[in-house]
Amino acid sequence: MKRIAFVSLxxxxxxxxxxxxxxxxxxGSSVMQDMRYKYRKTEMKLNNGNLYxxxxxxxxxxDFIFQFPETSRDSITDGLTRFYTDYDKVExxxxxxxxxxxxxxxxxxxxxxxxxxxxNDTIYPELRLKxxxxxxxxxxxxxxxxxxxSYEIDVEDxxxxxxxxxxxxMFNLPYNDKNAKMIDDIITSEETxxxxxxxxxxxxxxxxxxxxxxMNAMVKAIKAIRNN
Numbered sequence: 001m002k003r004i005a006f007v008s009l010x011x012x013x014x015x016x017x018x019x020x021x022x023x024x025x026x027x028g029s030s031v032m033q034d035m036r037y038k039y040r041k042t043e044m045k046l047n048n049g050n051l052y053x054x055x056x057x058x059x060x061x062x063d064f065i066f067q068f069p070e071t072s073r074d075s076i077t078d079g080l081t082r083f084y085t086d087y088d089k090v091e092x093x094x095x096x097x098x099x100x101x102x103x104x105x106x107x108x109x110x111x112x113x114x115x116x117x118x119x120n121d122t123i124y125p126e127l128r129l130k131x132x133x134x135x136x137x138x139x140x141x142x143x144x145x146x147x148x149x150s151y152e153i154d155v156e157d158x159x160x161x162x163x164x165x166x167x168x169x170m171f172n173l174p175y176n177d178k179n180a181k182m183i184d185d186i187i188t189s190e191e192t193x194x195x196x197x198x199x200x201x202x203x204x205x206x207x208x209x210x211x212x213x214x215m216n217a218m219v220k221a222i223k224a225i226r227n228n
Contacts, residue, residue, distance in 0.1 A: 019036065020034045020036055020037075021034060021035040021036045022034055022035075022047055023035050025044070025046070025057075025077060025081075026062075026073075028070060028073075028074070029073070029074055029077060030074055030078070031046055031047065031048060031074065031077045031078050031081060032046065032047045033045060033046055033047075034046075034047075040054075041054065042054055042055075044057065046081055048078055048081060048082055048217065049082070049210070049213075050081055050082050050083075050099060051101070052081045056085055056086075056087070057081075059087065060087045060094060061080060061081070061085060061094065064080075064094060064118060065077055065080070067121055068121070068224070068225070068228050069228060072224040072225070072227070072228055075217075075220040075221050075223075075224040076221045076224050076225060078217045078220070078221065079217040079218040079219075079220055079221025079222070079224075080096060080118075080218075080221055082099070082213075082214045082217055082218065083096040083097060083098060083099060083113075083114065083214070083218070084096065084097050084098065084099045084100045088117075092119070093117045093118060093119045094117060094118040094119075095116075095117045096114070096115070096116060096117065096118070097113075097114075097115045097128070098111060098113040098114075098115070098128065098214075105208075105210045105211075108132060108164070109132055109205070110130055110131050110132045110133070110194070110196070110203065110205040111128075111129070111130050111132075111205075111211055112127065112128070112129050112144075112186070112194055112207060112211060112215070113127075113128050113130075113211060113214065113215065114126070114127065114128060114175075114214075114215065114218045115127075115128035115172055116175075118225075121225070121228070122225070123221075123222055123225045123226065125175040125218070125222055126172040126173060126174060126175050127172060127173040127174075127175055127179055127183065128170065128171075128172050128173075129142060129170070129171060129172075129173070129194065129196075130168055130169070130170040131168065131169045131170070131196045131203055132166065132167075132168050133166060133167060133203055134165075134166045134167065135167070135201065136160070136167055136169070136198075137169055137196055137197075137198030137199075137201055137202070137203060138158075138160075138169075138198050138199045139155050139158050139169045139171065139196050139197065139198055140154070140155055140197055140198065140199060141153060141154050141155050141197040142155060142194060142195065142196055142197060143194075143195040143197060144182065144186070144192065144193070144194050144195075145192065145193045145195070146182075146185045146186055146189040146191075146192045147189040147190055147191065147192075148185075148189075149182075149185055151182050153173065155171050157171060158170065158171045159171065169196070175222075180219075183215060183219060184219070186207060186212065186215065187212055187215055187216045187219065191206065191207075192206065192207040192212075193205070193206050193207075194206075194207060
């Protein structure tokens with residue numbers, strides 16, 4: 001019995017060792033891809049928790065990142081590969097938004113994240129907030145409460161749609177100095193609660209760790225791009 005148990009343990013350990021093989025996305029990068037990922041020919045499984053399409057990396061994102069100094073590339077890569085990206089051939093810009101996988105962390109939930117586009121060597125980010133629920137709120141404002149501060153923002157332009165038996169209401173805010181400080185506050189707080197304020201109702205959600213990690217990475221990417 002002891003021998004069987006030992007063999008079983010060794011098999012489990014070996015399975016863990018050989019299940020993944022992480023290699024840098026490029027020389028010097030802390031962003032790595034799993035070379036044993038089953039679908040790696042079409043998409044990369046990255047150690048920042050995202051799946052990113054190989055064609056998007058090879059066709060446009062790698063070229064965008066490699067125009068910056070080596071000291072900046074790692075932060076830019078980590079930030080941008082955490083988001084869904086798409087190249088607009090007409091406008092010649094790279095758009096980015098929260099990842100869209102149906103089974104992903106931004107699907108079917110309320111969230112706060114980033115949205116925007118890249119052009120030449122410049123980034124144009126905005127804050128995106130989405131309410132996902134079963135009842136219309138007709139959002140007029142949002143209140144965000146961090147560990148030590150409270151922010152109240154009026155919402156004038158809100159996109160609304162009915163999806164999957166529920167509803168979404170979504171709007172973007174400018175990434176100005178005031179909102180950038182608010183994001184820094186969210187990133188460093190133990191708990192942040194977002195309250196969507198409707199005409200007669202409201203809805204709350206707590207910003208989770210994945211959202212914080214992705215926002216933190218994108219903030220670093222924004223700073224790296226703008227400092228060059």
